[in-house]
Amino acid sequence: MRILIKGGRVIDPAGAIDKITDIYIDKGVIQEIGTDLDPEGLEIEVIDAKGMVVAPGLVDMHVHLREPGFEYKEDIESGTRAAAMGGFTSVACMPNTNPVVDSAAMVGFIKSRAAKVGKVNVYPIGTISKKQAGEELSEIGELKFAGAVAVSDDGKPVESASLMRRALQYANMFDMTVISHCEDVSLVDGGMVNEGYMATSLGLRGITPAAEEVMVARDIILAEHENVPVHIAHVSTKGSVELVRRAKARGVRVTCETCPHYFTLTDEAIEGFNTNAKMNPPLRSRQDVDAIIEGLRDGTIDVIATDHAPHHTDEKNCEFAAAANGIVGLETALPLGITYLVKTGILTLEELLVKMCVNPAKILGLGKGSLTVGKPADVVIFSTDESYTVDVSSFQSKAKNSPYDGYTLSGKVCYTIVRGKIVVMQGILL
């Protein structure tokens, strides 16, 4: 397929490009970037991108595709359809499936399923520990050579500090990023929402922010002593941001991500026992949200990931305590970033793209996240001004568990191009 993207505002933070220009794609690869391109020949799909932004396809380093084992929630096909609709061309999927991705064979399964039914590039993440049991290291070298891009026991913390230390030492030999789900389970102590007024007034057990921060501090200390990298998943508290900020200032090789819900919602969203506002870590206070925003602004927080966590309706349409943790995020992440961070002047569009494609690609070593001549053409084209109302029933994801249903957001994905193939055209999934 030959594609000519004409007249869009091309933003490629990695290549320091931000100008109105054209992009010509052929054989799956970006052939040329320049003004007034007019390639020879017939059968060229010309995309008029006037007034729109043309950027490297977004990279989400934290999604749950649920296959194998939980296909009733989501599978690789539906999850990557949702990714494409959200402008993501690459996703890294967490290994807490059933069975868990703790072997080369399981990595191979995900890759072959993705090759068959995936709409976007899928990068498996392996577990840190065998069976995700937190006891013995997984075969991290094998995982790497099978194609895993990182290791994480996401969904569960690595409770043993000693195991975490070994994981950091061992994974570093293979250039595998360790992604840490930070949660001290003993401090969670039956909690399910943020500790504070909302928890107390609804009679729900609170989770102290310390439950996250204690483990963020631990992992920073371990990474510092070993002089190896660590990536902190879904940072949600003011204290965590502060810990990462100070660690970075003294040269610790720590990176971190947050999710759109942690910069857009407070725990007030649980009012009325709203199970679509139940996630782990929980939505926090206004103070925490402000600190997350400041962390995004000053660069302490490197990445915006979705933690896309699809669940079946029955797992959310139930008592609050019985409801599953997590929300879907792929189809709302970019508009939430544009509406809450760019339109408000906190980040420039370029800075948002750094956190949604350049940095995650860099942390995982994907070789993605830029518009480079000769490289596979992963491109997203979106408008920043068009506003629309979120309607979960239109989601491509099997799951509809989003707290943003009915929100009016700015920013709409018009085209998603994966390896030179148009996957989303004029907002419609092909």
Added chain:
Amino acid sequence: MLGKHKDLLGIRELTADEILYILKNAQTMKYILEQNNKRTPHLQGKSIVTLFYENSTRTRLSFELASKYMGASSANVSAGSSSVSKGENLIDTAKTIDAMGADVIIIRHAMSGAPHFVAKNVKATVINAGDGMNEHPTQALLDAFTIQQYKGGFEGLKVAIVGDILHSRVVRSNIYLLTKLGAKVAVGGPATLLPKGMDKLGADVFDNVQEALIDADVVMGLRMQRERQKSGLVPSEREYARFFGIDERRLGFAKPDALIMHPGPVNRGFELTSGVVDSDRSVINEQVTNGVAVRMAILYIFARRGGAGENTN
């Protein structure tokens, strides 16, 4: 009055006028209860189902008696002896009861918000008989009715509530109710049992029982749930009783005519000494009597709002 409410889920949603309206109706019901022939036709033709997922003696019995005194058809579903024990989930059980034409479902559940969830999914009126650590609205209403009976009103009263504040649904409903009616509420207990944000609910919070009790007009003890203390929130019953239990000496900090209340069942010698429970200032048994009257009023007001038949609102 109360026209916009299909359900009674919590005191949080009620206005002061709505609360006073319920209490006024309870006066009439108490008069009926005091008669030789306790029978009224208020709820004839109405069906009332109690759906209890937690054990209860007084709440369940008082709802049942209230239904029967007013001529309703009533039935019980216990979690242990129904499809619940076969793994049926709450929403399906509730919809089944609804489909049989229940006008009122009275629910007690260990999970906060369970009655709210049921209410959204059934036509019947839902009355919360205690949900997790959230609310126990009928208990707060009977407590208020009792306070009104002895103190005449609420304005300017100080009510001290002492014990396991963290797990108590009674304390939350009471704080909402009493502050709406102009009383001051002080809560006291060990720091490990005081959840963050309690002050924003409208109560003064003390980790020292004496301070909470100073000049109180009403002293309310809360049941220390033995099964919950295993997680180490307090070191032992002995230590709790010594530093936080209400005994005659500590009661000296309250006003001399302070009422002693307790939602029951009391752990004698743990949260209250027997001397305090049995003192002539104790109105614990009167609370139980009032519980029936208040629940009669609640059923009378709410029973015609939901269910299969014509709705009045």
